[in-house]
Amino acid sequence: MRVRFPVDDHALSTLHALAFESPVEVQPWAARLERHALTWVGAFSNDRLVGFVQVCWDGGAHAFVLDTAVHPQYGRQGIGQQLVQTAAAEASAAGCEWLHVDYEPHLTNFYSRACGFSPTNAGLLKLRA
Structure with missing residues (x-):
């Protein structure tokens, strides 16, 4: 696990597309993370x-x-769980008291059982078609 690693926009866009079964569209991840994220965590196999x-x-x-x-x-293989646990530790170290996550029903076991989140009600407002 690497925290706040130097982000390669193409590599992260490719991973995101593979994980979410969508076409690869290179996004400005590095700039977006620097501007908006408290932290980010990457899991690497060798340097991939x-x-x-x-x-x-x-x-x-x-x-x-x-x-x-x-x-x-x-x-x-437990990589997702390790990523979320590392992210939670980083948020706690930054002084955060609560860590929120929204997820689809098929991810309940992962976030609730594997990662320890308590299910809550939440709302969602779609702003663009």
């Missing part, structure tokens, strides 16, 4: 990025897990 998570925050007590992704060839 195989997992990622970021933590954004409100500058106070609340932090938010976003973009948890593991390369499909590395799934089911």
